[in-house]
Structure formats: structure tokens, C-alpha cells
Amino acid sequence: MSDHDNDTGIIAKLRAPWQSMLDESPKAVRTFWVVSLVLLLLIAFADIFVHHHEHFGIDGTPGFYSLYGLGACVVMVLGSKFVVALVLKRKDTYYDD
Amino acid sequence: MTGTELPLLAMAVPAVGAILIGVFGRWPNIRELITVLTSVTLLGVVLQILPLALADDFWSTTWTAEPLVLLEMLPGIPLTLKIEPLGMIYALIASSLWILNSLYSVGYMRGNKEKHQTRFYMCFALAIASVMGIAFSGNIFTLFVFYEALSVSTYPLVAHKGTPEAVRSARVYLGILVGTSVGLLLPAIIATYYFTGNLDFQPGGVFQEALANERIVGPAIGVLFFMYMYGIGKAALMPMHKWLPAAMVAPTPVSALLHAVAVVKAGVFSVVKVIIYIFGTTSLVSTGQGEWLIYVAGATIVIASCIALFQDNLKRRLAYSTVSQLSYITIAASLLSPLGYMAAAIHIAAHAFGKITLFFAAGSIYTAAHKTNISQLDGIGRKMPWTMGAFAIGSLSMIGVPPTAGFISKWYLLSGAWETGYTFVIVVVLLSTLLNAGYFLPIVWRAFFRAPPEETHHASMSHADGNFGDPHDHGHGHKDHGHDDHGDHGEAPLPIVFALTCTAAGTVLLFFFPDIALGLAEQIYRGLPLP
Amino acid sequence: MIEFPPGLILVLGALLLPFVKGPVRGALSLLLPLATLVAVWLVPDDANVTVSFLQGMEMTLVKWNRPTAVFATIFSLMAFGGALFALNQNRKVELPAAFVYAGSAVCVTFAGDILSLFIFWELMAVGSSIVVWSGNTEASGRAGLRYAAVHFLGGAVMMAGILAHVFALNAGGVENPLLLDYFAFGPGGFDALSFNGPGDIAPFLILIGILINAATPPFGSWLADAYPEASESGTVFLSAFTTKTSVYVLMILFAGTELLIYAGMMMAVYGIVYAILENDMRRILAYSIVNQVGFMVCGIGIGTEMALNGAAAHAFAHIIYKALLLMSAGSVLYMTGKRKCTDLGGLYHTMPITMWCGIIGALAISAFPWTSGFISKSMISQAAADNHLFAAWMVLTAASAGVFLHAGIKFPWFVFFQKDRGLRPPDPPWNMRAAMIFFAVLCVALGVWYEPLYAILPFPNVNGPLYEPYTVSHVVSQLQLLLWSGLAFFLLLPVLKRTLTITLDFDWFYRRFVPVLWRSVLKPVVTVFGWSRDVFFIESKRFAGAMTRADTEAARIPLFREWSLGSAMVLITFFLFVFLVVGYTH
């Protein structure tokens, strides 16, 4: 099912999933993004004040959890969508035929 | 009173019953009352024998006592009756289920307005008399005699309808059963007599002496074993199984008691009996001639189940399931281990209760709804909840799920398999579990969870469970045949519902109270000669 | 004093349900779970109820094992929540089946021997299959058949294993070989095995049997296959018991088995990957069950007291929030009749309660601070870290982030927000709302007031709290992890575009491969075999007809013709000749 995204630019692509909600209340969406980004930065920089007990060395590095969370998710999504799906994706009527 | 004459009484009761049924054939009520009374009396007699077989000192007293000689057919070859634990299980199952089956028969035969009912009840009683003879036979020759009597007395039941199809199927039935028994079993018995001069059942078998002084050699034992196993056609070892589906043309009470309990159990009972008491563990193990049976029985289990998967006729599917389940008993006995023998003995009981329930249900559906095919059963469980509930319980027992009797026999069978180290048997049991689930559960699902044909237009997803029908709400099934296809029916007649509810309950109760069956199975175990 | 397995209240009570109607039925369906819950807590600490079974074997029906308290409590509670949610649905068969299912699960937790454990284990399979079927659709029927077949097969495998071990124990002269203690394979008993006899293969068979129920790949595809096909309430029940009972049994029998660490890691990642690719909202949640159970299995594999506590606590928390999520999804389905993300969106307009409960569940599954997930999941990661299991820790941490991605955000986002499809259904009926609110409150309450749960864990420590979830470091690091993975979600939204697809799983083998194998290889063989058999039978029939019937054309064989007198004389002469020749030449 397509979300009627005719534009091909990267911004257009990023906007597309929000289109419906942007139509309804663009302000809420903008507020959501602004608050979220502020929160993200704040929590990431909290490592300056909080010391994590390290078990393996790497987990004590400042910003580790933030970057690991982001990185792990990107890897998993891209891996699923572009590696696993390549092999295992079928039409949803696959078993009905 | 030592009780050794009780088996004769057990045989005489149904035989006399048969005569009385014939005499009072003109008065259906009296005739059927006699049937029921006879069956109750028989159970009473069999229950009298039970304590003897269960007694701790059975092997030193009852067993060693002189057998009851019915008559001396030929010099040195008497027909004898003897109490024996395995036979006790068989007799107990057959006689107790006969009561329910009699009730069921009354409902079924009247409900379907069958003809020749006097002949039906007479032959039925005669078949039970033969079953008692088989169960209590003291030597293989006696067993053979009653085995044949059973074939002959059940023939009229299979051919009952007299239609060309019924007659043809009855021919296959008789042809295979008598053919195998005369062609293989009889010469095997005569050869046994020729080699050993002894036809008595005895723990440890009759061949040891002949083997010791080399009157008979291993390969000959193998040939004889083969002849016995295929000579007992009633055990339906592939490829001698065709008679069983053919016999399904009979009225359902016949399929239920005879082709789920009495006749087929006569087959596997004889197989087990021959293995334990004619060949004996030692003879077969030392010569290694019995091993092929494990693989043949295993193949039978799997192949018959596969065939069952593709049957649309309910009774045929049940028949192939029976073929498969019978080989459970055979495979258990062919493990040649005490636990295997116990598994075989228990499965005789467990399968009997489960399968008779399934057949009762099939007949109930036929009586109430005139449906024979599985594809017609959509939503029938909503109209016949008792019937299909019982069917579900029977199915679970076939799969071997607790709390049903099938679980217990599966338990012992797997134990026996580990005891002897036959991984093949384990694999077969696993596969068979899967296949059993594969061909029984769809029926249960259809019956309860698929919308009945006429409701498809206005099926509502959330209210589709239907009502629990009133079992009394019946009796109109025949007046309006035009509406049969639209499922205008309720439960089957009360006697039918009562009988199948009882057997279903029995299937569950046997799980909780397996003591009698287990006690008898252990009695067999105790009688085996120490290795 | 309770002298019987408390679960039996549910199991036997379930059998009464079909016979009552209306408000009595409703009351009964709510009272039975509560009675069970009370009964669980009335079982005395030293309970040891045994019955003899199968001649000389002893079954221990009631006994407190270490994790019993956690699991029995949550199972009873879950039965109550499920019954409340299902109250308005009035399905004749589903609720009794679900109660048998739940009650058996409770009974499993009280079993003191392997046989009674197994019996209730199988009973669960029966109950749950019926629950799947109660979806009352063609798809639920087929899925239920596959479900039942897999579980009965798994049961048989486990049974084979149990008997192999019993055989080995018997050979060793053990008095009562059914006792669960003999089946605690653990690190010592399991990892140091050789393949010498049936006893040695036993743990593997048992483990496979349990892992099938725990939905561990490659045995686990039944879960995502069957659960989403059940009814709205059915899925809620299903989500709770089967996998968590497996976790319980694994904890009893296989604590500390290293293999399970890897199995758990695999499950965690598998659940995320498949959930990301999934379109059906309930299937997304089903995959996340696998993911969450992966955490527990991993914890059991680690096997320290901390890890086991974590696994038990996580099971407790998981049942609640997973049921909550599925109730939320179920409510959506119930009100809209739609289950695919591609058909849903924008429901926040009219289903606020459902939305908020769904979000609370989503936060709980993601282990946000002050939700139940936070106080349980981190115990497992902590145990991995304490044991210097670097890979496990990394994977679990990544999986924690991934959970937020696929269940914590994806589910609410696509169902309640995203694109407005114009659906405007109201919130579901009162009982469904009540059930959701009840579980949502529990989620938050556990996150804040976790001590009672910690007190009933398998290893409630004696010197102060065993684990302190709310350290600044822990809260911060968890928030970092989750929020940044949230960023990843919104950045990758274009990629996460939902598609009308499914993802192949191991069930492909029995849904596709086997049928194709049958059609293209086995069936031709069978056909040819059957054909040659038919030819054989037809020919033998013809032959038999020729030999036995006088009225067919083929039957006029000279052998049976009436001999003329002349030929008879020739024959007589011939025989005379034969005898003479024989006489002369012998």
C-alpha cells in the first residue's frame, strides 16, 4: 500500500508518513519533534553527570547507550528490510493459493 | 469351587442368549431385553473370574490347575478353557462393552429400521460367545477353533444389509479372514504340533525343547512365526488389512463392537498370545526371527494412518485408524520385552474404549443426520454436542493425550521401546501421533467450529457456538427426509447417546483408574519365565 | 488448607460453564480465577500431596517449587483478566477451553513430579487448540490444526525423553524416578553428556519438547501462525500460558544450560526481525512474545540466582503487559474488524482508552522506567553483565532497544496514529475497557511498587533487596537506549513502510514444502503404485472370473469343457500307457 508519495526527494520521503497528521495539526507534529530532539540531546548529555558502572569497558563510554540504541535499531531495521526480506518476503496471500 | 469352570459359563451365557433371542425373535421388546440381560449376566460371570486372574498366587494355583476340557476333539488334542490374565483383559473389555453396545444397538437398529434384527442379535450373541472362547482358550488349537467361529458368526452381520455391496464386502471379509487362517494359521498350528507335540499356551513358549534338541532350527521358527503373524488376519497387519475397511458396510453397532473391539482384538490378542505363550521371548530373541515384525507393524502404523488422512467416509477413516492402532499392539508385543507386553495388553483395553466411542459417534451421526462423509459434518457438533464431544474424547485417546486411556498405553509402549532400544519404534510413535492428530482433529474442528451449510449465509462469528441440544429432541429424522440435508435434526436416540457417553467416560476413567488393566498386565509380566 | 492442585478449580469449573447461562455464567467466569488465586495462596508451604498412579508410581500433585509462586499467581490473575475481557463475547466453547488451559498451567506449576507435570502440559495443548479454533474462521481452523499437531508432536517428543530418563533412572535403581528433582538437568547434568544410552538422549528430547512450546526457532513458527488467528479474547489467553509455562519448566529442569543462552539470544533477535517485517498488528505482538521469551530463556541459560529471578519476574511482568497489548489490539479488531496495519491508523480520535492502555503496554514491554518491564528485564541484562557474558549482554541490550522500536512504537504508531483511515469506532464495551485498565494499572503499579513481586521470586534474598532497579545510572542509560532507538524509528519511517506481505518462517516446511513434496514426488509414486495395483487386481479379477464363472466369454477354457466319450477313452489309454511306462522304466 503506498502512501501516495510522488515526490522522490529525501525530505518528501521523510514527510510522507506524517502527511496525514500534518494535515490534521501540523503544530502538534512540529512540537513533538522539537520536544523529542531536545529530550534526546539532554538525555545523551546526561552521561557527563552520571557514571555508569562498566562491566565490559565499552559500556562505560559516555554516549554509549544512546549510540548503541540508535545503531542497533538502524542495523536491525535495515537488515530486516533489505537482507531478510529479500529472501523470505512473500505476498500475504502466499499460503492461500 | 476353583473357578476353572467359570469360563465355560462365560461362553454358555451368550450362547444360550442367542438361542433365546432366536426363540423370542417375534417379540422385539423381549428379544432386546434378552440381549441386554444376557450381556449383563455375562459381565457378572466375567467379573466372577476377575479376582482369580488378579490373585497374587494366580500362577501357582489357578494356572497350574487342570484346564477345563471341553471335549477331546482328536486324541491328544483337546479343546480346553483356561483363565489367563491377557485373556481376562480381552474378555472383560468385550463383555463390558457388549452391554453398552446392546443398548446402542437397540437405538440404532430401531432408529434406522433395519431388517433381520433377530438374526442380527443372534449372530451378535454367538460372536460374543466365540470371543469368550478365544479369550479363555487353553491352547492354540482351541483359540483357532473359536477364531474361525468368530469369523463365521460375524459374516452375517457384515452382509447384513444384503445389498450387492454388502455381500461383496462380506466376501472380502470372510475371504481374507478364513483364507489367511486356513492357509497360514492352521498349517502353522499343525506344524507346531508336528515339531513340538504341544499346543498348550505356556509362558516361555513351547519351542524351547525342540530348539534345544534341534528338532527345529531358527529359520523354521522364522517361517512359522511369519505364518502365525499373517495367518491371524484379524490383526490386520498390512497387507492383510483390506477386510477391515470392507467390513464397514455393516451396521454401525457391528463396526463398533466387532470391528473396533471383538474381532480385531481377537486378532491382536491372538498375536500377543502367540508371541508370549507359543513362541516365548527366549525362542524369538535367541533366533532373532521376530524382529521383522517390528518394522512391518511400524510401516503398517504409518501407512494406514496416511491412507486414513485421505478418506472422506467417516467409517472408512476409522477403519484405517483401527488398522494403524492394531499395529500399536503388534509392535508393542514384538518388542519382546515385559514392558512391551504390558503396553500391548493395556492398549487392547485403551483402544477398545476409544475406538468404540468413535464408532458409536459415527453411527449416531448416521442415525440422526444420515450423514456418512466427513465433508458433510460441518457444524454438526452444535446439534449433537454429546456425540461429537464423545468423538473428541475418543480422538484424544487415539492421539494418546491425557487424560484419556490412550496416554497410558503410549506411556508403556515408549517405555518398552527404550527398554529394548528400538529407536525406530520411538520415531513411529512420534510420527503416528502427528498423523493421528492430522486425521482426527479436522473432524472435531469441522463439527464444532465450522458453520453448518445452511447457516453460511448468516453466520455470525461470535454466536456460532450453538446450543447444547436436548438429547430427547429426536424422532423426527425419518419423517422428513427432504430436510435431512438441511440438518433438521437433534441428537440421536437416547440409548445411542447414553452408550457413547458411557464409553467416552470409560475412556477417561480408564486413565484415572487403570488398576484392573494394569494389574492384569502385570500379572502377565509376573508369569514370564525369568531370563 | 488446600489439599489439591489449585488449578483444578479452573479446570473442573470450566466443565460447569457450558451448563450455565446469563449472569450466572459471567459471575462464575470471574469467580473461578479469583478462587484459584486465593487457593494458590492457601496452599501450605510444606504441601506435598501425592497420589499413586500407574501401579507403584507416585505422582506429586501439589508441591512448592522455587518459581511456583510467581507463575501460579500470574496465571490465576491472567485467567481473571482474560475472563473479564471476554465477558461480553459469550463464546460457548472458548472460555471453558481457556480455563482448562489456564488451570492446567497452574497445575503444571504445582507439579512435583514429571508425570503430573506432563499430563497437565498436554491438557494445556488440548485447551489452547480449542481456544485457537474458537476464532471460528477458516484460517483459525487451519492454524489450530497445525497448532495442535505441532503441540501433540512436541508432547510426544517430550514424553519419549521423559521415558528414556525414567528408564535410565530405573536401571540405576532409583526409588521414585518420576520426581522432578531427578529431571533437573542443569549445567552439570546436561552439558556433560555422552551419547551412550537412552538415558543420555533424554534431556535433548525433553528440551526439544519444551522448546517447541517456548516457540524457539526453528520450532516456534506455530506461535505467529496460530495466535493471531484466534478470537480477540482468545489471543489474550494464548499469549499468557504456553510459552510462559515452558519458561517455568525450563527454569525447573534446565537452569544454567549454556545452550539456552544462545537459544534465548536467537529468539530475541528473531522476534524483532520478523516483527519489523510484519503487517498484521497481532502478529507483530506475537513475534514480540518470542522476543520477550528470548530474554527469559537467556536468563535461564545464565542460570544464576539473579538471572532466574529476572526470568521469573520478567515472565510475570510480560504476561501482564503482553495481555494488555493484545487486549488493546483485540479491542481495535473487535471494533473495526481490521487487523492489518495497512488498514488501520488514526484511531486516537475515538478510542482514547484503548490507545492509552496500548501505549502503557508498549512502554512496559519496552521497559521504560516506572513500568513493570523496567524492574524485570534489566535483571536479566544485569545477570549477563555480572557473568561477563559480553555477547549475551550486547544482544539483550540491542534487543531491548529493538523492542521499543517494533512493539513500543510501531504498534501504537501504526494503529492509533500515522495515517487517518477515517475509522471512527468508539472504545470497546465496558468489560474490555475494565480489563485493559486493570492491567494497565498493574503495569504501572509493578513498575513503582515492585517489592511484593520481588518477595515471591524463586530466590528472595534474605539480606535486603536482591536487586535495585532504580539507580540513576540505570534509569538514565535505559532512557538513552530507548529514546535514541525511538529516533531511529522515526528516521527510518520511510523504510518501515508497511507492505502487504508475510515473511516465511519454518512453518514453510509443513505448509509449503511438504505439500509440494507430496504433490510432485510422493503422489506420483503413490499413483503409479496404485495404478499398478489396480492393474494387478483387475487382471487377477479377470483371471479369477475366467476360472470361476462359466458364463463369461473368457471363461471357455478347454480345461473345463465337458469331455466327449472319445477323448475320455484317449485319456484312459494315456493313463494306462503312463502307468505301464512308469512300471517298465522305474
Next chain:
Amino acid sequence: MIDIQANLPALIVVIPLLGGVLATFTGRGILPWAWASLVTGATFALTLRMMATLLQSGAPYISYELGNWPRWWGIEYRVDLLNAFILLVVAGVGFITTLYARESVNDEIAKDRHHVFYAVWILAITGLLGITITGDAFNVYVLLEISSLTVYALIAMGKDRDRRALTASLRYLILGSVGASFILLGIGYLMMVTGTLNMEDMHNQLMRLANLDTNRTVLVAFAFLLVGLSIKMALYPLHMWLPKAYTYAPSAVSALLAATATKVGVYMAFRFLFGIFGVGFSFYAMPSHLILLAMASLGIVFSSLAAIRQNNAKSLLAYSSVGQIGYIVAGFSLANPDGVAGSIVHIFNHAVTKGGMFLALGAVAYRVGGTDISHLRGLAKRMPLTCGALALGGLGLIGMPLTAGFISKWYLVKGAMGSGMWGLVVVVLFGSLLALVYVWKLIEAMYFGEPTGRSAEAKEAPLSMLIPIWILVALSIYFGVDATFTGETATRAAAGLLGGTP
């Protein structure tokens, strides 16, 4: 008054001989039948007494010299266990069929010929008894001719019902005469070699011959006798006279013939092969047992197949009889105790079984007017007792346990195993299966068919028929359940034969 006890052997032949002749003067009505019953009854009583005497005396045999001539000149009657047993069968079946004959003969034979019929009937029985009792080879031939000629006549009397009886009779006459003359030739050659007609003498003389095995005269005699006897006992494929004769003969005659005539042929074979030539010559020096076994085996298979093909119940039973002769011949060809005992016991068992069945078919013909399978259809409802008898007899033919047929099979199979003849075991059992098929043809028709025509209104057969039918059927069941008497007698008789005493 003559001393009955002392002259028992002679009386067994003389009484029916005189009775037969006198029967021609009995006129019409019930009298001929009553007279015949009286005579055969008396004869049967005598044979019973004979048997009892023999068993009591404990002697191997009782010898009786007719007219007190020494046996090497005169005629010796000699009764041992074997022929006492056969006598019992012949006289017993003769008596029972006579009892049965009244209604059947009334129905099937013109009223003015009843006295002739019964005269010939009694004489036929006389001939058969005589063959069995005599110890003189030529006397065998003479009595054989008596019985043969009377039987031809009896068969021809079936013409009132079906003209084809005449051709059947003629056919039998021609083939039977060939057989009889072969036997005469054989006896003649033997006399040339031995100079005596007394069987025991003959045997002793033959044994004294140095070159017995190569003596051409003996060999020729042996060949002629074997072929002649094979014709007489209807051994396949020399049975060509039998099916039609049995089919078209009057019902009572079919029963009598099936039960006794061929059996006496077999008895002659016993006497010649075992008694005169001796086991050593017949079965070891000559490989004749192999030929006999081959003929018997083929007979069992092919005549059973032929029986299956028949659409007339009487010809079905007739072909079945040929097959059963195969069992008997196969049994004694084994020349071991079990085999020979099986052979002897089967003579008895088959006589009662097949006799009973033919009688039952007679009752069917009496009520329905024919014995085609179509006549039998659905008849069990109308004539339950007759059909029941037919069915039980059929089970006996198959050899179901608890019927006499089973006992025979037991001995035969055991004998075959004892000689290592596994092929014969297979044949015997295969024969049982074929018997199952043809018997089931009858049973299916009777019990599961729908009656048409006269069958639909048929009444149960009259008591005078039912009683004889059921006596024979009951015997076939009784001696299946308790075969001690038949089994032991046969075993002892077999021991006697194999021991070489004539």
C-alpha cells in the same frame, strides 16, 4: 434258525441280496419303500453288530468261509477294522437314504416303477457291501458288476425328471464298463502269476516272487488295476462320468452314490495297493504314488474350480466330490500313518457330509422343483432347516473346525508334513479356500438372496426328509467335535494297512 452271530459276514450280503430280489414283488404304494427300509435297516444293524463284535474280540480280523469251502478254493469273507468301518458307512448311509427316499421317490419316479426302483436300490447297496466284505479278488469283480449295473439303472431312473439322466447313465455305463473290464484284466493277470483268487493268498504268492519289481505281468496287472480303480473312484481326470451322473440321478440316488459308490472304489484301491501288492511294491518300488499325488492335487484344484463354475447346486456338489476324492487319494498316496488315517477318516466324514448335502438338495428339489442356484435364492427364510443343513454341511466341506471335514484335513496336513510334502499342504489348504468359495456361493444365495418363483412360496421340507438330512449333518458335526471314535478307528485301520495285512 441260523446262528446270526456266527454267520454275520454272510448275512450282511445275503439279507439284502434276498431282500432286493423279493422287493420286486412288493407291488405299489408304500410297501416297496417299507420293505427297503426294513432290509437296509436290518443290514445296518448287522454291520453295527459286526463292528461291535470285531472291537470286542480284539482279533485283527474275522474270517468267514462261504459254504465252508477252504478259502483258497471257495470265497472268503473277511472283516477287519477297515472294512468294518466302510461297511458301517455304506450300510448306514444306505439305511438313512432309504428312509429319506419315500417322498423324494414319490415325487421323482413314476408310481408303477417304485418296486423296481427299490429292488435295484437294495441290490446296489448289496453290491457295494459285497465288494467291501469279500476277501476274494474275483468276487470283487462280480459284485462290482452288480453294483455298477444297478447304479446305471438307478441313474437312468432320473429320466422322469430330466431326460438327460439317460445320456448320463449311458456315459457312466460305457466308462464304468471300461473301468470294470480293466479291473477284470488286472485280476486275471494276477491270477496268472499267483494262481489264486484269494487276496491274502495272492499277496503271499506275490511276495514270494523273486523278481516282483520287474515281473512284467505283475506290472501290467498293476497298471490295469490302477487305471480301472481310478475310473471307478472318479479320480481326476478320469472322473468324466461322475458330474452328470450325480446331477441327473434321482435325489436319493445322488446322495447314496456320493456317499458310498466312489468310497467303495477307494476301498478297493486300499485292498489292491496295500493288501495285494503291498506297500513296498505299490509305493516304494513303483513311483505310482507320485502319479496319484499329482492326479489328486490337480483334482483338488481343478474340480474345485469347476465346482465354483457350476450354476446347478447338484453339479456343484458333484464336482466337489471329485475334489474330495482327491483328498482321499492324496492321503493314502502318502503311505504314512497320518496320511492313510486321514484318507480313511475322510471316507467317513465326506460320506456323511456330502450325503447330507445331497439329501438337503433333494428336499429343495422336492419343494422348489430344481436345484439351480436361482432356486436356492432366499430360500433360507422359507426352508430354514433344510438350508441350515446345507450350510452346515458346506462348512464341513470347507473343513471349518468343529466339523468332520476339519478332522480329515488335520490328519492329511499332518501326514503331508510328516512326508515333507509341503506342496501337498499348500494344495490341501488351497482346496479348502476354493471350497469356501463354492460353498459360499450356496450360502450367499440361500441367506442373502431374494426368492423368486416357487422359492418364494416354498414350505419347509417334510419331516420324513428332514430327519435323515439332519441325522447325517448331525453326524458330520458330532464327528467334528468328538472325533475320537473315527480318528482312532482310522488310525488303527491305517496301521493295519501299512503293516501289510490284507
